[in-house]
Amino acid sequence: MRKLVSIVLLAGFIFYFATLTGGLMIPSASDERSSVGLDILSRTADETGSANAVTSVVVLYRGFDTLGEVTVLFLAALGISVFMKSTGGVRKKALDQSFILKTGSRLLFPLMFLFGIYIITHGHLTPGGGFPGGVIIATGFFVVLLTSESVEFNKTVMSVLEGLAGLSFIGLGLVGLFGPDNSFLQNFLPLGDFNTVFSAGIIPIIYAVVGIKVAAELSSVVFAMKESK
Amino acid sequence: MLYLLSFLVLVMLCVGIAIIFVKDILSAVILSTVVSLIVSIIFLFIAAPDVAITEAAIGAALTAVVFVIAIKRTKIKETADKE
Numbered sequence: 001m002r003k004l005v006s007i008v009l010l011a012g013f014i015f016y017f018a019t020l021t022g023g024l025m026i027p028s029a030s031d032e033r034s035s036v037g038l039d040i041l042s043r044t045a046d047e048t049g050s051a052n053a054v055t056s057v058v059v060l061y062r063g064f065d066t067l068g069e070v071t072v073l074f075l076a077a078l079g080i081s082v083f084m085k086s087t088g089g090v091r092k093k094a095l096d097q098s099f100i101l102k103t104g105s106r107l108l109f110p111l112m113f114l115f116g117i118y119i120i121t122h123g124h125l126t127p128g129g130g131f132p133g134g135v136i137i138a139t140g141f142f143v144v145l146l147t148s149e150s151v152e153f154n155k156t157v158m159s160v161l162e163g164l165a166g167l168s169f170i171g172l173g174l175v176g177l178f179g180p181d182n183s184f185l186q187n188f189l190p191l192g193d194f195n196t197v198f199s200a201g202i203i204p205i206i207y208a209v210v211g212i213k214v215a216a217e218l219s220s221v222v223f224a225m226k227e228s229k
Numbered sequence: 230m231l232y233l234l235s236f237l238v239l240v241m242l243c244v245g246i247a248i249i250f251v252k253d254i255l256s257a258v259i260l261s262t263v264v265s266l267i268v269s270i271i272f273l274f275i276a277a278p279d280v281a282i283t284e285a286a287i288g289a290a291l292t293a294v295v296f297v298i299a300i301k302r303t304k305i306k307e308t309a310d311k312e
Contacts, residue, residue, distance in 0.1 A: 010246065013245065021234070021238070054279045127278035127279045127281070131283060131286075131287075132283045135287055139291060139294060146297070218291065222294060222298070225298045225299075
C-alpha cells in the first residue's frame with residue numbers, strides 16, 4: 001500500500017515536472033489574454049504613481065479583494081484564538097533554552113523587525129508589501145518566543161493595534177467616497193515624485209496599515225498557540 | 230535557464246520524496262521548508278519577486294512555526310503522560 005502511494009505520488013510529480021518545463025518554453029505572446037496585463041503595465045505609473053505594478057493592482061485596482069483577504073485572515077486568527085482559549089489548562093513552569101540561543105535570538109529580533117518594516121514601507125517601490133512584511137515581523141516575535149519561553153507579551157496592545165489598523169483601512173476607503181470619483185478606496189492623496197518613498201498617494205498608508213494588522217494578528221495567533229496547553 | 234529550473238525542480242522532487250520516508254517529524258517539517266524555499270527561488274527566476282517573497286515568508290517561515298509549536302506541545306504532553 002505504501003509503495004503504491006509512493007508510485008502514484010512519483011508519477012504525479014513527474015507529470016507536474018513535465019508540464020512545468022513544457023509551459024516555461026512557451027513565450028508570452030501579446031494576444032488578447034495578456035492584454036489586460038500590458039494595459040495595466042502601461043497605465044500604472046501615471047494613474048497610481050506606484051513603481052511596483054503588482055502593488056498598484058493589489059492595493060488600488062483590486063483593493064476591495066485585499067480588504068476581503070484581510071477579513072479572512074482576521075476571522076482565521078479569531079477562530080484560532082477562541083479555539084485555543086477554550087482548551088486552556090494549567091501551565092507548567094516555563095523553561096528557557098540555552099544562553100547562546102537566547103542571546104542569538106535577541107540579537108536577531110531587531111534585525112528581523114527592521115527588515116519587516118523595510119519590506120512594508122517600500123511595498124510600492126520594490127517587491128514585497130504589507131502581507132510578507134507583517135509575516136516577517138511575526139516570525140521575529142516567534143524566534144524570541146521559541147527560545148525564551150518566560151517572555152510575556154502584552155495582548156491588549158496587540159488587539160488594540162489590530163483593531164485600529166483594520167478600522168483605518170476601512171476609514172481610508174470611506175474617505176475616497178467623498179473624493180472627486182466618489183468610489184471606495186480611491187487614491188485621493190497627491191501622487192508625489194515617482195519612485196520615492198513618499199509617493200503613490202494612499203498606497204504606502206494602506207500597506208502600512210495592512211502590515212500592522214497582519215503582524216499583530218499572526219503574533220497573537222502564535223502567542224495563543226504557545227500559551228494553550 | 231531551463232536547465233537551472235529543471236535542476237531546481239529535480240532537487241525539490243527529491244526533497245519532497247524524502248519527506249515521506251524520513252522518520253523524525255521535525256526533520257520532515259524542515260525538509261518541507263526546503264521545498265518552499267526552492268519554490269520561492271523558482272518564482273524569483275520566472276520574474277515573480279513579489280510571489281517569491283510571500284512564499285519565502287509564509288511557506289518557509291510561518292508554516293514551519295505552526296508545525297514546530299504543534300510538535301513541541303504534543304511532545305511535552307507525551308512525556309508528561311509517561312511520567
